[in-house]
Amino acid sequence: MVFTGGGIILCILILSCLAPIAGDPCSVNMDERLSPPSFKHPFGTDQLGRDMLSRVLHGGRVSLIVAITISLLSMVVGCFVGAVSGYFGGVVDDVIGRIVDVFMSIPEIVLNIAMVGVFCAVYGVSTFIVIFAVVFTNWVGYARLMRGMVLSLKEREFVLCAKAIGAGEWYILFRHIIPNAAGPLIVLATLNIGNVIMTIASLGFLGLGIQPPIPEWGQILNSGKNYITTAPWISFFPGLFIALSVLGFNILGEGLNAES
């Protein structure tokens, strides 16, 4: 399973890296608008005659980079908050626990849309706002996992041993506890990247995600929806890539989970 999932992701990554070979994703050619897949344009062209292959592959770069960035940032934030909550316990744990509950009680996508709406109104549209908005809701899962891990890890013998040599609490937390929680965290992160790709695509589809002219899968999919009967390839290929990459990350995550 690790190899299947990893293989799918690796293929998409390589294709994304090779995107420039497929040409400029933004060069408009009205003579060739809405042309179906052919040797010249393997994925066809869109309503402005832009090459879909190039757009989808460039979109892959954006989607993957943004998704991995979001996942890593959420991991850093969530791990820190969860570890502190689990290790120090008491009032700290209660306060953090309630905050996490609040986040869990609101559907993520609704919160994302609200966040993007508010921040775009104040600061204008940018990719950073999308990243921030998704991290804002996404860290919660990491925090919950980390808290649980830390609760059990802090009772382990080697933590007592570290205390017995006079090590400080932060040292124990960062040096002894967090590294021992790495396994499940990596599994969660892998599965999470798949989810984040979906979230970004959803936001893109709703017009709230990464804005044109930067190509992004969800946004390309949206732009094709008016032509779904006449030129289905515009929506089909980004949709296929979203599905494949989410599938790849999920299979990889499940595989890693089974191995660990």
Next chain:
Amino acid sequence: MLKVENLVVRFKSRVGVVRAVDGVNFDVVSGERFVFVGESGSGKTVLAMALVRLLPNNATVTGRVIFDGVDLLKLSEKEMRKVRNCKIAYIPQNQASLNPLMKVGYQCAEPLVEQGLERGRIMRKVSELLEFFGIGHRFKDYPHKLSGGMRQRALLVMGLSREPEMIIADEPTKGLDAVKREQVVEAFQKLGRRTLMVITHDLPFAEKVADRIAVMYCGKIVEISPAREFFDCPLHPYSKGLLESLPERGMNPIKGFQPSLVNLPEGCRFRERCDLSTARCAEEPPLLEVDGSLVRCWLYADEMC
């Protein structure tokens, strides 16, 4: 060097307050090897952890633990960390005490890193110590590659590397077979004249390392004797029972079970299991001095009169 006065450790639990250590007094002089023996659950480990204040928050510790003239129970957490780092090395029981993700050598070096020594010196010192205990080639191995005995020796290196004034080793032979136990005994004999407090229920091991023996039963010390006297002629009926339960001394286990620490019997706690108990045992016996030993049993009260 270490003087413990009226140490009491209570745990709050749902069934009531557990007095795991109940009014313990003893002192360890400099250079001595003081060994605690007793059944599982007699409060030995709790006692040791109370001395270095490593018990969880639901434990309340009262009494005085005077180390080099300072009451450890009154120190701030920060000062206590210094004591644990530089003065008293507590070596926890069992070999799960090594972080599985850290190479043995680096882990043994941690106390020195905490002391802020220079890196090259730390590594030299740790490898010398590992070499000294015969596991020098294991410096860059992860703990799972080491046998139980090796891990125990690694823990000992971790304890020794910081050159503490005193070592408290908690069940250093737990879960080891005879051969590996021998390795640990050798390791302890290599320590020379360092102040040592060992907690064990392994009597043959105690015989090999101890200068003085303290016997604990249900949170109280029932006997403190010089090691030779203890093994030749134990005073307390419980000590006799412990020794007689050894295979080479007839393997006669003490009848009955240790009472629950939540509702202990009045008077002598060993009364119900003791063949020699009399009506007087319903009263708590004092710690009596008999020929240089201390014993908590009414049997010896008459001799004094």
